[in-house]
Structure formats: C-alpha cells, structure tokens
Amino acid sequence: xxxxxxxxxxxxxxxxxxxxxxxxxxxxxxxxxxxxxxxxxxxxxxxxxxxxxxxxxxxxxxxxxxxxxxxxxxxxxxxxxxxxxxxxxxxxxxxxxxxxxxxxxxxxxxxxxxxxxxxxxxxxxxxxxxxxxxxxxxxxxxxxxxxxxxxxxxxxxxxxxxxxxxxxxxxxxxxxxxxxxxxxxxxxxxxxxxxxxxxxxxxxxxxxxxxxxxxxxxxxxxxxxxxxxxxxxxxxxxxxxxxxxxxxxxxxxxx
Numbered sequence: 001x002x003x004x005x006x007x008x009x010x011x012x013x014x015x016x017x018x019x020x021x022x023x024x025x026x027x028x029x030x031x032x033x034x035x036x037x038x039x040x041x042x043x044x045x046x047x048x049x050x051x052x053x054x055x056x057x058x059x060x061x062x063x064x065x066x067x068x069x070x071x072x073x074x075x076x077x078x079x080x081x082x083x084x085x086x087x088x089x090x091x092x093x094x095x096x097x098x099x100x101x102x103x104x105x106x107x108x109x110x111x112x113x114x115x116x117x118x119x120x121x122x123x124x125x126x127x128x129x130x131x132x133x134x135x136x137x138x139x140x141x142x143x144x145x146x147x148x149x150x151x152x153x154x155x156x157x158x159x160x161x162x163x164x165x166x167x168x169x170x171x172x173x174x175x176x177x178x179x180x181x182x183x184x185x186x187x188x189x190x191x192x193x194x195x196x197x198x199x200x201x202x203x204x205x206x207x208x209x210x211x212x213x214x215x216x217x218x219x220x221x222x223x224x225x226x227x228x229x230x231x232x233x234x235x236x237x238x239x240x241x242x243x244x245x246x247x248x249x250x251x252x253x254x255x
Contacts, residue, residue, distance in 0.1 A: 002099045005029040005075030005137075009065045011058050013083035014040040016167060021048050023087040026096065027079070033069045035059070041083075060185050063142040063149060070141070079134045084167050085112075091162035095134060098160065106155030107135035111163040116229045117172070124223025124230050125216070129166075132157065147185050175232075179240055187247035197252055205245035214238035 006027040010017055017032075021044075024030050030051045034042050035058040045053050054072060056065050070078055077099050081087065087095075091110070098108065111128030114121050121127065132140070132151050140151045169175040195201060217223045218234035226233070 002077060003028040003075040004077045004079060004095060004099055005031065005073035006079050006081050007031045007033075007066065007069035007073060008081050008083060009033040009035055009056075009062060009069060010037060010041050010045070010083045011035040012037045012039045012041060014044055015170070017041055017083040018044050019086055020081055020083050021045070021051060023092070024081060025050070026087075026092045027075075029073055029075050031069050031072045033065045033072075035065055060147070060188070061144060062147050063144050067142050067144060070137075073137065076137060077134060078137050078140075081133070081164075082166070086165040086167070088162060088164060091160070091164050094160055094162045098134075098158075103136075103158075104156070105158035106139040107132060107151070107153040107157045108160050109157060110134070110160035112166050113163050114166045114168065114233075116169050116175075116233050118170070119226060119229040121223070121226045121230060121233055123221060123225045124218060124234050125221045126223070126226070126230075126233060128163065130159075131164075133164075134160070146189060147182070172232075175236065179236065179243065183240060183244040183247050186244040187251050190244070190248045191251050195248065197249060202245070205241055210238040210241050213241065 004027050006024040008020065008031070010032055021030065030048070031054065032045045032051055033054050033056050034045065035056055042053060045051055052072065054068070056068060059065055066080060079095065109130045109132045112131050114126045114129055132153070135151065135153065139155050140153045142151060143149055168178065214234050214237070217237060218231065223230040223234040
C-alpha cells in the first residue's frame with residue numbers, strides 16, 4: 001500500500017502549527033523543519049508523537065528548507081503543507097483514495113481557500129488559487145531560485161477536487177509582517193538579478209502594474225463581493241509591488 005508523508009517548514013508559528021499538524025494526522029510520516037523559531041513552535045511540534053523535527057537556519061528563500069524537508073521523507077508520496085494551512089477531512093480522504101488507486105499522474109494540483117482576517121475570499125482571483133502540493137517522491141523539486149517559484153514536475157499532473165484551507169492573516173499585524181518579509185526578498189532578488197532602475201521599470205512597478213492588478217482583482221474579478229477583507233487583499237496585492245520596488249531602489253542606493 002503506497003505511503004504518504006507530509007513536509008512542513010516553520011518559523012515562529014506557535015499560534016497555528018498545532019491545527020496544521022492535527023489535520024496531517026492521517027499521514028504515515030510527518031516532517032517539520034524548524035527554522036530558528038524563538039517562540040514555542042518546537043515545543044508544540046515535540047508534543048506530536050508521529051512528527052519528526054529538524055532544525056535548520058532560517059533561509060530567506062523558503063524553498064531551500066522545503067527541499068530539505070522533502071529529502072527527509074522516504075514515503076511513496078509527499079504533500080507539502082504550510083503551518084498556516086489545514087487539510088480538511090474530505091481532502092485527506094481524497095488523497096488516500098488517489099494514491100491507493102494506481103494514480104495516473106505523478107503529481108496533483110488542488111484548490112486552496114484563502115481565509116483573510118476570518119473571511120474566505122471567494123472572489124478577486126483568490127479562489128481556486130490552485131496549488132501543486134502532492135507528488136510522488138523523486139518526481140518534483142524546487143529550483144530554489146525564488147520564494148514564489150513552482151515545483152517542477154517530471155511527469156504528468158492531475159487535479160484533485162477537494163480544497164485545503166489557508167489562514168495566512170488572522171490579524172492585520174500578520175499581514176504587515178509577512179509583507180515586510182516578501183517585499184524584502186523580492187527587492188533583493190531584483191537587485192541580484194541586475195534589474196534596471198530606468199524610467200520604464202519605475203513606471204511599470206510604481207504605477208502601471210499596481211494599478212491594473214488592483215483593477216483586475218477588485219473590479220473585474222469582483223473582489224468587492226468579499227467585503228472589506230476583499231478590498232484589503234486587492235489593495236495589498238497591488239501595493240506589495242510598489243513597496244517591493246521602493247525597497248529595491250533603497251537597496252540599490254546603498255550599494
């Protein structure tokens with residue numbers, strides 16, 4: 001019978017990681033890579049008997065430690081889960097059914113429900129937010145070049161029907177904290193890639209791209225139907241590009 005392992009990385013996730021681990025209890029093996037947490041993350045993880053805990057430096061490119069977690073699993077299948085995500089019972093059953101029925105594909109995509117400040121965002125390009133998370137061991141990997149890169153799959157890819165939940169921002173403060181992290185990484189990536197700070201890129205990243213992203217998500221994709229949370233999500237997505245480029249310009253002026 002094929003086995004399933006779940007990999008997770010965590011940095012100061014004491015508020016949410018227990019729920020993620022509980023939802024992963026159906027798996028045959030669970031690996032958590034603790035990335036220099038200074039809160040009770042490690043203590044909470046150690047309270048789960050099935051979970052194996054590893055300590056690693058908190059690399060800014062999160063995919064480096066995700067790859068390390070994959071390498072620790074010897075199961076036939078691997079599912080990557082973030083500490084702020086939850087596998088529903090319905091999805092757990094679908095995963096078990098697929099891997100135990102001579103799966104036709106080596107990897108599977110599935111929908112994700114993004115829940116911002118307590119509300120599921122069903123519009124504004126926030127759903128289905130398809131993610132590639134389930135794959136046969138040895139058939140998918142990250143290039144480890146960018147924090148938002150996709151898994152590269154060696155073989156065919158299918159689709160699961162049941163969604164999993166994503167609770168990235170329980171509070172506004174969480175949103176701002178993560179925006180600081182992601183804009184900093186993007187700024188460094190652009191700087192190291194040799195991005196030009198000419199007039200074209202400046203207009204593109206400070207005006208045109210943010211404007212059209214907000215227009216598309218909030219109006220064309222009806223983000224306004226998700227209340228004030230939908231507005232904050234659309235505006236935040238637009239301004240994240242502005243802040244990333246501003247931090248790129250700041251970084252460039254210092255070096």
